[in-house]
Amino acid sequence: MSVVQQIKEAAAKAIHQLYDFPIEVSAIAVNATKPEFEGDYAVVLFAFVKQLKKSPDELGNEIGAYLMQHNSNLIASFNIVKGFLNIVVANNYWLQFAQIAFNNSAYGMKESNGNRVMVEYSSPNTNKPLHLGHLRNNFLGWSIAEILKANGNDVYKTCIVNDRGVHICKSMIAWQRFANGATPKSTNTKGDHFVGDYYVKFNDAYKVEVETLVAQGFTKDTAEKEAPIMKATQQMLLDWEAGKPDVIELWQTMNSWVYDGFGKTYQTIGSDFDKMYYESEMYLLGKGLVEKGLQKNVFYTKEDSSVWIDLTGEGLDEKLVQRKDGTSVYITQDIGLAEQRYQEFNAAESIYVIGDEQNYHMKVLKLICQKLQLPGANGIHHLSYGMVELPTGRMKSREGTVVDADDLVKAMLQIAQQKTEELGKVKDFTETELNELYHTIGLGALKFFLLRVDPKKKMIFNPEESIDFHGFTGPFVQYTHARIKSILRKNEAASTTIVPGLNDTTLLPLEKDVLVQLELFPTIIAEAAAEHDPSKIAIYVFNVAQIFNSFYSQHSITNAESEAKKQLRLQIATNCAQVIKTGMKVLGIQVPERM
RNA sequence: GGUUCGGUAGCUCAGCUGGAUAGAGCGUCAUCCUUCUAAGAUGAGGGCCAUUGGUUCGAAUCCAAUCCGAAUCACCA
Numbered sequence: 001m002s003v004v005q006q007i008k009e010a011a012a013k014a015i016h017q018l019y020d021f022p023i024e025v026s027a028i029a030v031n032a033t034k035p036e037f038e039g040d041y042a043v044v045l046f047a048f049v050k051q052l053k054k055s056p057d058e059l060g061n062e063i064g065a066y067l068m069q070h071n072s073n074l075i076a077s078f079n080i081v082k083g084f085l086n087i088v089v090a091n092n093y094w095l096q097f098a099q100i101a102f103n104n105s106a107y108g109m110k111e112s113n114g115n116r117v118m119v120e121y122s123s124p125n126t127n128k129p130l131h132l133g134h135l136r137n138n139f140l141g142w143s144i145a146e147i148l149k150a151n152g153n154d155v156y157k158t159c160i161v162n163d164r165g166v167h168i169c170k171s172m173i174a175w176q177r178f179a180n181g182a183t184p185k186s187t188n189t190k191g192d193h194f195v196g197d198y199y200v201k202f203n204d205a206y207k208v209e210v211e212t213l214v215a216q217g218f219t220k221d222t223a224e225k226e227a228p229i230m231k232a233t234q235q236m237l238l239d240w241e242a243g244k245p246d247v248i249e250l251w252q253t254m255n256s257w258v259y260d261g262f263g264k265t266y267q268t269i270g271s272d273f274d275k276m277y278y279e280s281e282m283y284l285l286g287k288g289l290v291e292k293g294l295q296k297n298v299f300y301t302k303e304d305s306s307v308w309i310d311l312t313g314e315g316l317d318e319k320l321v322q323r324k325d326g327t328s329v330y331i332t333q334d335i336g337l338a339e340q341r342y343q344e345f346n347a348a349e350s351i352y353v354i355g356d357e358q359n360y361h362m363k364v365l366k367l368i369c370q371k372l373q374l375p376g377a378n379g380i381h382h383l384s385y386g387m388v389e390l391p392t393g394r395m396k397s398r399e400g401t402v403v404d405a406d407d408l409v410k411a412m413l414q415i416a417q418q419k420t421e422e423l424g425k426v427k428d429f430t431e432t433e434l435n436e437l438y439h440t441i442g443l444g445a446l447k448f449f450l451l452r453v454d455p456k457k458k459m460i461f462n463p464e465e466s467i468d469f470h471g472f473t474g475p476f477v478q479y480t481h482a483r484i485k486s487i488l489r490k491n492e493a494a495s496t497t498i499v500p501g502l503n504d505t506t507l508l509p510l511e512k513d514v515l516v517q518l519e520l521f522p523t524i525i526a527e528a529a530a531e532h533d534p535s536k537i538a539i540y541v542f543n544v545a546q547i548f549n550s551f552y553s554q555h556s557i558t559n560a561e562s563e564a565k566k567q568l569r570l571q572i573a574t575n576c577a578q579v580i581k582t583g584m585k586v587l588g589i590q591v592p593e594r595m
Numbered sequence: 596g597g598u599u600c601g602g603u604a605g606c607u608c609a610g611c612u613g614g615a616u617a618g619a620g621c622g623u624c625a626u627c628c629u630u631c632u633a634a635g636a637u638g639a640g641g642g643c644c645a646u647u648g649g650u651u652c653g654a655a656u657c658c659a660a661u662c663c664g665a666a667u668c669a670c671c672a
Contacts (some may be wrong), residue, residue, distance in 0.1 A: 387665085471620040
């Protein structure tokens with residue numbers, strides 16, 4: 001149990017016992033003591049002054065004395081300042097903690113709890129390569145899955161590929177017309193980029209046709225509908241749905257190019273999935289559910305025989321779930337997919353990593369699932385993340401301001417290489433080792449940059465700042481790890497038992513600061529899982545690195561004042577490396593032994 | 596117009612289940628490598644926490660209103 005939790009429980013018990021006043025543990029407020037006062041944690045007394053009709057000083061003294069008497073292993077002393085009961089945690093407690101963490105290679109991880117959780121993320125379209133926004137999605141999804149695993153859940157990572165629809169047909173039409181049989185191989189282009197290029201070519205051609213029609217006197221609306229290339233695209237979609245062999249074949253070929261490209265990107269950025277779903281196989285799902293919904297009177301039919309749900313009672317609108325021609329819409333598919341996945345994975349909780357532009361859609365989806373009483377409906381969570389914008393504003397494909405994922409990763413690796421070469425610390429590395437290191441650092445910088453911000457918030461990607469390797473960055477944390485490892489290599493392993501001769505030794509402030517920080521790790525991991533928020537861990541891991549660096553600059557480990565101190569500091573350093581490694585791992589970031 | 600989210604240092608962000616003098620990083624200025632990795636450390640400077648009112652012992656945090664910004668409200672996906 002965490003120190004804070006122990007203090008809360010002890011304080012609640014004290015108040016109950018001393019004043020015969022039962023109080024919820026959660027009602028006790030405990031903060032870190034400000035550095036200028038003596039103590040580690042402070043119990044806020046104001047809340048009870050009124051209820052217990054005693055002055056803060058009186059309360060503090062009585063509660064403090066009780067706590068010391070009944071929790072002598074935890075609490076060494078206390079003092080009261082302006083309504084705050086400052087508690088000094090016993091040095092022995094911290095020393096013991098150092099041993100416990102040192103001997104637990106899974107420190108921060110929880111035992112399996114048997115809960116099954118499905119995480120859906122990435123979900124690309126097959127007409128365009130991945131961009132910066134997809135990277136945020138992929139890093140968030142992968143990380144939240146790891147964080148949930150670390151908290152003992154069984155996690156299933158899934159991905160739904162949007163591989164059908166008009167947008168795909170656009171690329172196909174453009175390829176037919178403009179490619180002259182070119183392939184990714186013949187042009188030496190990555191498959192997803194190759195197909196994306198034809199999507200762009202479609203739009204260029206379409207634009208020209210519309211302009212021509214407008215010049216001939218058509219209205220813009222008519223021109224957009226009547227442009228020959230658009231009509232051809234719509235015909236192609238119909239042919240696809242009818243299963244016309246040559247269209248299906250082209251569709252399969254072009255999609256296979258895209259998957260080839262995506263596969264490479266996923267491998268580079270470390271995304272993986274337990275199960276891939278393809279919309280082409282799923283878009284008919286949910287038809288049965290429409291029937292079921294009608295029977296349950298959750299849905300109703302309008303006179304044109306389209307099917308709707310009325311969500312005005314929930315403050316939303318009426319929503320179409322089936323067109324009058326009997327075809328299903330986007331949301332119907334999603335309902336079907338939700339049910340199907342529940343049957344496959346039996347996950348009580350499903351987390352959908354989807355941009356905040358779909359907040360409304362996800363709200364509707366959950367509501368409908370609940371009204372249909374689908375199992376697992378209450379466990380649907382939308383991990384809604386904000387858009388990634390550039391300093392100049394939103395990325396727009398039409399204006400060519402989209403930051404391509406592959407380009408960005410490549411640029412990060414190059415900067416990692418350049419920086420590493422400048423510093424010249426790993427001149428003895430082999431070619432393979434060097435490439436591995438550039439990958440670790442470059443990708444680490446990128447992942448950390450995208451994960452260190454609260455997912456809910458939109459963020460600004462500043463190319464200048466993101467490639468900074470100093471301060472609140474991935475490489476800073478990685479560097480700290482490498483630094484610790486370097487020290488550990490130069491010393492024999494630390495003692496795994498209680499270091500003799502330390503019981504009476506006062507911990508130095510910086511030694512204690514590091515231990516206090518390390519002790520928070522399990523709490524932070526749990527918080528990050530509960531809030532679906534990897535940024536909590538990024539911030540935490542940075543704090544650990546920072547505090548260690550302060551400690552390191554002040555106190556020598558190798559040449560400590562005594563052998564006992566040396567052992568303790570080796571333990572502390574080892575624990576820091578361990579916590580940094582584990583914390584970074586759940587963010588999807590490797591840490592090097594040297595850099 | 597309705598709904599939702601946001602507005603904290605020059606910039607990027609923490610802090611938001613109310614608690615002590617609002618914190619980091621970047622950038623600026625100044626120190627520290629013959630001693631464990633300087634991708635580091637230390638210090639200085641930088642703030643009407645959008646505005647106004649309310650709730651109370653106490654508000655960046657909760658409530659209301661206002662201003663500014665974003666997303667969304669498709670028989671698109």
